[in-house]
Structure formats: structure tokens, C-alpha cells
Amino acid sequence: xxxxTTVLLLSFALASTPHLYCQTSIADRGAALNALFKEVWxxxxxxxxxxxxxxxxxxxxxxxxxxxxxxFNDELARRRDFLTQLLAVDTAGLPEQLRALAETLESQLxxxxxxxxxxxxxxxxxxxxxxxxxxxxxxxxxxFASIKDFDDYIARLKxxxxxxxxxxxxxxxxxxxxxxxxxxxxxxxxAETDGIAIQQPEASPFAAPLLKxxxxxxxxxxxxxxxxxxxxxxxxxxxxxxxxxxxxxVAVHPAAGQSEPALxxxxxxxxxxxxxxxxxxxxxxxxPKFDLEGFHQIVADSGGLPIVAVKQRVDAWxxxxxxxx
Numbered sequence: 001x002x003x004x005t006t007v008l009l010l011s012f013a014l015a016s017t018p019h020l021y022c023q024t025s026i027a028d029r030g031a032a033l034n035a036l037f038k039e040v041w042x043x044x045x046x047x048x049x050x051x052x053x054x055x056x057x058x059x060x061x062x063x064x065x066x067x068x069x070x071x072f073n074d075e076l077a078r079r080r081d082f083l084t085q086l087l088a089v090d091t092a093g094l095p096e097q098l099r100a101l102a103e104t105l106e107s108q109l110x111x112x113x114x115x116x117x118x119x120x121x122x123x124x125x126x127x128x129x130x131x132x133x134x135x136x137x138x139x140x141x142x143x144f145a146s147i148k149d150f151d152d153y154i155a156r157l158k159x160x161x162x163x164x165x166x167x168x169x170x171x172x173x174x175x176x177x178x179x180x181x182x183x184x185x186x187x188x189x190x191a192e193t194d195g196i197a198i199q200q201p202e203a204s205p206f207a208a209p210l211l212k213x214x215x216x217x218x219x220x221x222x223x224x225x226x227x228x229x230x231x232x233x234x235x236x237x238x239x240x241x242x243x244x245x246x247x248x249x250v251a252v253h254p255a256a257g258q259s260e261p262a263l264x265x266x267x268x269x270x271x272x273x274x275x276x277x278x279x280x281x282x283x284x285x286x287x288p289k290f291d292l293e294g295f296h297q298i299v300a301d302s303g304g305l306p307i308v309a310v311k312q313r314v315d316a317w318x319x320x321x322x323x324x325x
Contacts, residue, residue, distance in 0.1 A: 026093050033089055033102055040082050040105065041300075044272070047075055051272050054141035055279060056296025061143075061152035064159045067131075067166045069173065072121045076112070083109040108271075122174030123261055124167040125181055125189045125248075131167045132193045132244065135160065136205035141276065143292055144209045147217055150225045153209060157232040161240035168247050175255045183256035190248045197241035201233040274307045275299060282318045289321050 045052040049060035086106055091099045124131045143149050174180055181189075201207060210229060213222050278299075283290040298317045302310040 024090075029089050029091070030094055030098055033086075033091075033094070033098055036082065036085055036089075037101060037105065043075075043078055043082070047071075048272065050135075050138050050142075051276070053143060054138065054276055055299050056143060056292040057300070058143065058149070058152070061149065062155035064135075064156055064163045067121055067124060067163060067170065069119075069121055069170070072119075076116050079109055079112050083113065119173070119177065119179070121170050122177060122179050123181065124170055125185065125252075127181070127185055127260065130189050130192070131164070132189055132196065132241070135163070136196065139206060139208055141279070142209075144212060145214055145216075145292075147221055147225070150209065150217075150229065154225070154228050154232050157206060157229070158236045160237045161243075164240045164244045168244065168251075171247075171252050174261075175252070178257070179261040180252065180255050180257045182258065182260060183253065185260075186248060186253045186256045190245055190253065193241055193245040193248060197238055197245055199238070201230040201238065204233050204237070206233050206237055271307060275310065278311055278314045282314055285318055286321050289324070291321065294321065 045057055046060070048065055049063040050065060052059065053061050083106065086102060086109065089102070091102050094102075139153075142153065144153070171180070180186075196204065202210075207230060210226055213225075217225070279295060282295060294317065295314070298313050299310065302313050
């Protein structure tokens, strides 16, 4: 973002958010920043229900990401508002850590604003991350500790067709904008999608949660959940994968580009991956002592902190869990 754009945003911020600008005391300005950090963190969780589930936040456990252009535009508007609020807070005199957090958030939000014109939603398939494989892979990170967790997951499975339909629409928009991945990337995506589409429901990666029922769920509910879950895979998921593979083969592969389209390294996506890495490391180290609820609380309380500070808190929590009897 140019200096002129930043100045214009700041001018708008001062006019539209006087309550922030007029908070002259260090305590008030610090409180305003901390409140904003928490609001941005909650927005991160809201826009990615899959990520939220993976770190133990169950509020949107039955939802999938809305990857439509409208959702991305709404998200961009919210992030612009966060940047406006952030620029309206004078950080002079605030503690060094708080100023550093504000600078980090400003950099992230500015990067997102500058990258918006690249329309990342038009590329749900990339060499690094593709929707047909990330969705079943994420299942391993989601919580399955109660009957509600399983029922939420079944509801989530029934939304897979809608998400793949959104991905198809986004790919068509990318074709119209001459932004399509290379033929090898699309061919790999077709093979991966076909591979999932031809599996029997019980062999599907989407059925993996049935292998780890907690002892608290009785036999009758296990039977009912198994039937409902396999039915959702058979009726909703597998046909959606068949359609998506056909779409990739017929509409996308013929339009495959010669070079990889540019995608911005969005800060929030990097942060999500870093937090998931912390979860996997803690889970590997603690084994049966790993507590997803406890991990979620640590991460939630650290939502606005740099990843280094989050890691320190998670490491300290893991040491305490390991020492507990």
C-alpha cells in the first residue's frame, strides 16, 4: 500500500473513529488496541470454521468456509475497517510489545489490502494447497469427543457439495480472468479428486472419525452416527467429488495456463498454519495427556500475540501437562 493510501486511510480513521483518537491516556489507547486484537482474532476464527475446529473452538463446528466472492469481499471490507481503527490509535508512549503487535497487525492488514486485486479466491487449486485434498486432510484435526461433535461433522459433510460448487464457480472466474494453474497441477488435482470419488464410503478419509469413537458414546449412538455419517458420504460427498472431477477435466484442464498465477503469502494463512503446527507438536509430545480444550484456551488467550509468544505459552502449558499426574 502506498504512503498516500495510508495517509488517506488515517485521515478517514480520524474522522470516522474519534472515540479512538481521543483516547489520549496510555491506558485507554492500550485497551483500545487490545480490544481490536481480540476482534481481529475472532474474525479469523469466524472466516475459517475448519481452522477454528482444529484448535478446539466448536462454535462453528458444523460449518465450512464460505469461499464465494461475496464472502471474500465482505471479509475485505471488515479487514479494511480493522486497519482504519488501528491507524486511528496513537501508539506513542505505549509499551514496546504493544507497539510491536500494532505494527505486526498493520503489516498483515496492509498486505491483505494490497493483495486483494489478485483475487485469491479464483485459485482454490494451487501447488501448495488444493481444496479436494485439504478438506479430507483437515478431518484429522477436528474434535470428536461427543455425540454433538459427530453430529456437527455430519452436518458439515452435507455442505461439501456447496463448497465444491463455490470452488467450481471461482475456477470459472479465474478462467475468465486468464488465471488458471498449469496443466500438471490440474492433472494432479483431477487424479486426487477421482481417487476420493471412487472409494467406498467406509474407506473414504471422510469416514476416519468412525475409527476413534470415545468410550463415552454408547453402542446405540455409535450405530446411529455410523449410519448417518456413511450416508452423508455416499449421498453428498462422493457425488460432489465425481462432479468436481468432471468439471476439472472438462472445463479447467483445457484452459490450463503455461505459468503459475501469482498468489500473495497472506499473513493470516501463515499464522493459521503456524498455530496448527504448534498443536501438532504439542499433541505429539504429550500423547494421551494432550488436552484440546486446554490448548484452545492458551491460543485464545494469546490471539493477538506474535507467534513466538504464542509458542512460548504453548510450550509452558505442555511442560505443565507433561508433569501433571
